[in-house]
Amino acid sequence: MYSKLAKRNMKRSLKDYTIYFLTLVFGVCIFYTFNAIEAQKVIMKLNEYQAHNFSRLDKLMSVVSIFIACVLGFLIIYANNYLIKRRKKEFGVYLTLGMEKRKVSRILLFETIIIGAFSLIAGLVLGIFLSQGISVFTAKLFHVDMQSFKFIFSARACIKTITYFGIMYLIVFLFNSRCIGKIQLIDLLTDGRKNEKVRLKSIKVSVIVFIASIIFIGGAYYTMLKIAVDLMNMFTFIAIILGVIGTFLFFFSLTGFLLKIVQKSKKLYLRELNMFLLRQLNSKINTTFISMSFICLMLFISICMLASGFSISKTLNRNIDDLSQYDASLMGGKVNVPIDEFLEKNNIKLSDYANKYVKYNDYMNKGGEEQLKLQIKKFLGEEEASKYNSYFDVAHNSIIPIMKLSDFNNIMELTNKKKIDLNNGEYAVFSDLNGLIEPIQKALDNKTKIEVNRQELIPSRKPVIEVTIRNDLNKRNFCTFIVRDEVAEGLEKGFTFLNINFKGDKLKTEQDFSKAIAPLVDNNQIFSVSKESVRADSFGMGAMICYLGIYIGIIFLITSAVLLALQQLSESADNIERYKLLKKIGVDDEMINKTILFQVGIYFLLPLILALIHAIVGLKVAKVVVDMLGTGEVKGQLIVTTVLFVIIYGGYFLITYTGAKKMVKSNS
Template sequence: MYSKIAFNNVKKSIKDYAIYFLTLTFAVCIFYSFNSIESQKAIFEINNSQSETISGLSIIIGRVSIFVSVILGSLIIYANNFLIKKRKKELGIYMTLGMGKNKISKILLCETLIIGIISLVAGLVLGMIFSQGLSVFTAKLFDVEMKEYKFIISSEAIVKSTIYFGIMFLLVMIFNTFVVSKYKLIDMLTASKKSEKIKLENPIINIIIFILSIITLSLAYYLVIKAGLKPEDSKFLMSLVLGILGTLLFFISLGGFSIYLVQKNNKTYFKELNIFVLRQIASKINTNFVSMTLISLMLFLTITTLSTGLSFKNALESSLKDSTPFSASAIMHLDEKSNSKDIKENIEKLNFKFDEDEKYIIYTEYVSNEKLKDILKNYMKSPEDIEGFGDNKIEFIKISDYNKIMNLKGEKETTLSKDEVLIASGFENKIKKISDFIKNEKTIILNGKEYKIANRALITDSFYTDLISGNVFTVIIPDSFEGNLTPSRSILNVNYDEGKYEEKYAKLFSDFMSGSYTRNDYTDFIFGYTRDQIYTSNKTMTTVILFVVIYLGIVFLISSAAILSLQQLSEAADSKERYSSLKRIGASKKMINKTIFKQTLIYFIVPLALAIIHSIVGIRVINDFIMLFNKPSIGLSSFITLFTLVTVYAGYFYATYAGYKNIVKQNK
């Protein structure tokens, strides 16, 4: 009997369940898709390293899914609470007919079970389709080919999704039982008569708080731009605190401030039903300022991370072509305690031998007491410039060593007269200032002597293979340079056929990193990378970051849109009597629908608008960080983000608008 009543209730209230069902289906779809990554390996042509990377990614996604399940679980309970609240009168009628609270709880339990099973099945089916596209995306990220296309169904992801969402639905059932047990009959029967009173605060206080929120947010933007993406910087942490506080103050004051502002324009204020719309929105924002703050911050994270995630990956991978000119490179620091004159002598003590078909060079870098802040003093105006590289010492390479590097790269040699130098830098975010220096300055003072700058265009080549270019400011000097130089590093560059000696050099470097070789009476520590090591580690890191960013971004987007939708539908249920009053005083159906459209649109747009402003600043800061690796390009990722945002947001907006009209229409 209970199941029959529950089934009829679900069928009868299908429009009321639309947002709830839509949210559950999307949630299951995303959850299944990202947890099915491990199964996608079956259709890829991958090596052991790539297989391990995908397995590692799957483990990380699994851990992130625990956090995601908490978010989705909270969202489901929040959505369910709206449905219970909306049906108070119906449940009250059940009680007046003699049905006990336990029986009502059983009906709700059956309804939850029916909706849960339907949404779980629909979400899994949709997830299986979506995961096929995700597998193509995964293949592109790893630069691998598909053996042959297969429709992959992950039994592990199905089981995991069923267990996680089963637990969520179980919590909803417990929640429903608890809530129903606390309700009083009189409250249930009069629920539709009760509506939230529109409370208007002192306009002067609202104006002050609003202005304070703008000042707080402006200060947060200023601090984060100055600090950059440096979590260890106190200015960065302060910007986060001020950003959250400013957003909270903004929504606390927005309702009252908006009313005050619009009231100053009588033409707008008294046009059609604008008074009603404005006060409805102001009331809802005043009530939900905490959730509006969270929604705006979640949308900010979604827009920022989705817009810059792909750009970060592309910039980092693009920079690798410049920072890995050789098959392998190794570095040994030189000082008075060094036991070897150069890196070759050091590794030969370990019986390391070069094969005949390996091409390699050894060269030395030098430093002097010259500092960048002295050389570039006219080009470092801000504290950020000085902090960025002002205390760095200038590095020197002799022209003969530079030509050895060029020869190994297959490029032409260069000549210098005894009074000429070349200037090089591969530090992406400082290249412009150094380029300005060599364009404007014809000479440079080194160790008290003036030298001509022979190059008008900055040399941006990397001199050895590394994760990123470590060349901040290097001066290429004639071999006859008479300044006081101190050897600082001995560097080995090697070229070999792809993969031929990869294991040999990977083992050498890993032995030093693991501590197999320690500094003693005859060896010195070296560190190095092969090109393949750098590409593999880079791809692993960027792919993991990108997947987590996309996963959380979509979950945050769905959660934000769903909460806004549920709040508006809750508002519709609470405001039915107000709309009845509008009808009684002559408001037409067209005017009421227009009012609902305006109210819903503004409520959806307000947190998004502030999130977009936050994102403009956030994207700028992240782009400055990406500049360390290469020039960022967010065109494609921004388009994808915009498309995803518009699709999900517009879908929820339309469903909310239609649901709102339906609730008002039912109140006759």
């Protein structure tokens, strides 16, 4: 009997369950898709490094999925709470007719099982098909070939999805039973006629709080932009706290502030249903400011995660050819002699592995005061340097290293690039950060003199050289001076390096060489970065960051849109009596629909607008991270982010407006 009643209720309340059901389906689909990534490696040709990075990606997705499950669990409970509220009168009728509360809970259990089963099946089917396309995208991110495309099903991801969502549905049932057990019959029958408790009644206080919120948010922006190049800082935490507090105060006071402004214009305030609309906004946003604030912050995170995730991944992939020009690059950690001599002392002969290699050092002026003469801001000029503070070394006014002309030319010869020459008293400059080429060239054009080893040098006529001189995961050579060998004699040695190109079967030789130097690497005596490891790590890191951004970004976007949609549908249901009264006094359907559109639109736009303003600062900070990895562009990836927002956020807005309009029309 209870199962039949539950099925009948489901059919009758189908329109109420639409958003709930779609959200569950999307959640299951995305959860399965990102947990099925590990199964995709069976169709890809992966070497040892690539397989290792693939496993790292799978572990990351597993850890993140726990967090995502908590977010989805909160969303499901929150959505279910609104559905319970929507049906309180129905439950009140059951109790009035003599049905026990435990039997009402049993009906809800059957409903939870029915909708849970259908959403799991539909979500898994969509997820299985979506994961097939994701496998192609994954292969492109890792830059690996696919052995043969075949249909992939991950039993592990399927079991994990069913387990996680099964637990969520169980929690939903327990939550429903608790709600039914606590609510009194009079509350069930009269809840729809209760008004929200307004927490902030004074408009003057609202204005003061609103101004305070702007001060908090402005302080957070200023602090973050000031310390953007050094995020591992206590002021980062302070800036985040200021931003969060400011956001909460903003929504707590916003409607009172707007009401004060609009009331000054009687023409605007009394036009059509503006007075009704503003009073509704003042009541609801004032009492739901916590959820509005969380929605705004989630939208902000979603924008930043999607835009910066795509951008960082693209930047890593774009720079990979420059960062892997040599079969291997070694750097001395605890080594004070040239690396080739150090390897010989440890019974490792480079001639066994390579025909060509280059050893070199970087140098610094001796003495603290002499070194300070080669600071990047001094070279570029304070005014010009201030324009490039998003670069870590510029912001920290790093000291520019020096390289011998012979060492630089040996590196150029190893990679078949053109050598350079210098006249007496001249210096040249090279960098691998494209974004700093322009200011460095300006310094050269201005005939900026430098002092190396107590000798004054002028720039040669050669333009700044953009070149990468060793393997690395990211470009970090902001600027290096090239001087004649005799000028560098007696300078303070920095690190010692070695670039090597293997002979014969490069992959096998690289593996043998890595095994030979492994004890030295493990003891941090030297550091080694091979071409294969750089490419695999770079593509793997790009894939992890990209998927992390997509996974969290989309989940937060869906969560925000669903929370707003359910709030507005619930409010429309609560306001049916008010809309009936408006119709009785002569308000036509067109004006009511317009009011509903404005109300839903304002609810969806307010958190989005503030999130976009937050994101402007957030993306500037993200650009600093991108600049540390190489030259990239965050703004260029906003097109993809915008498309996702239009489809998902805009889609939920249209569904909400259509549902609210139909609800008011059918009940009035």
